[in-house]
Amino acid sequence: MVYGYIRVSTDKQTVENQRFEIIEFLKKQNMTVDAWIEETISGTVEPGKRELGKLLAGVGKGDLIICSELSRLGRSLFMIMSILNLLMEKGARIWTIKDNYRLGDDIQSKVLAFAFGLSAEIERSLISRRTKEALERKKSEGKTLGRPRGTVSKKSKLDGAELAVSVMILFGTSVNRMAKLYGTHRKTVERFICMKRLDSKKNLENVSRSGRR
Secondary structure: OOEEEEEOOOOOOOOHHHHHHHHHHHHHOOOOOOOOEEEOOOOOOOHHOOOHHHHHHHOOOOEEEEEEOHHHHOOOOOHHHHHHHHHHHOOOOEEEEOOOOOOOOOHHHHHHHHHHHHHHHHHHHHHHHHHHHHHHHHOOOOOOOOOOOOOOOOOOOOOOHHHHHHHHHHHOHHHHHHHHHOOOOOOHHHHHHHHHHOOHHHHHHHHHHHOOO
């Protein structure tokens, strides 16, 4: 599927210029748009609260999104890179016209995918290392490992991943996907989110604001 994505910030702006750019671009590629997604909304609004969020949730491997420029996706680099990361995970592509960006099967995309994947792997390794070091320290101190039956631990193997998990919540990443990323059970992720109140409105607003700085 080829999707044409158009966003304007106010109703005083017109979508026709962006539509024309996309149509003319695809003519040169001997391609056509299968579906259009148009919306009038600020780029500072999280994708999950826009039509863009529905589009991102629906695309699959090999699908292509065409838009005028990367700034149509969001107003901050933080938001844009998070969207590109999600598309890479899904195997979907995105092309922009004005800034000539291509996220697909080329070497640039593979480098970006490697960078994102490496970052996730480093984060997983750090979490695992911290957990093992803490267990070894307790063991050397003669402390009994584990917690008494009927009690709930206030620590989590995901400690330190608060920001990453908050970002994934903002962009609608499923708990199952988070659990797979961190190599843990979905219930561990759910407890972590609940314990840290990562899905609270206040936390998500703070994360969103920090991303726009």
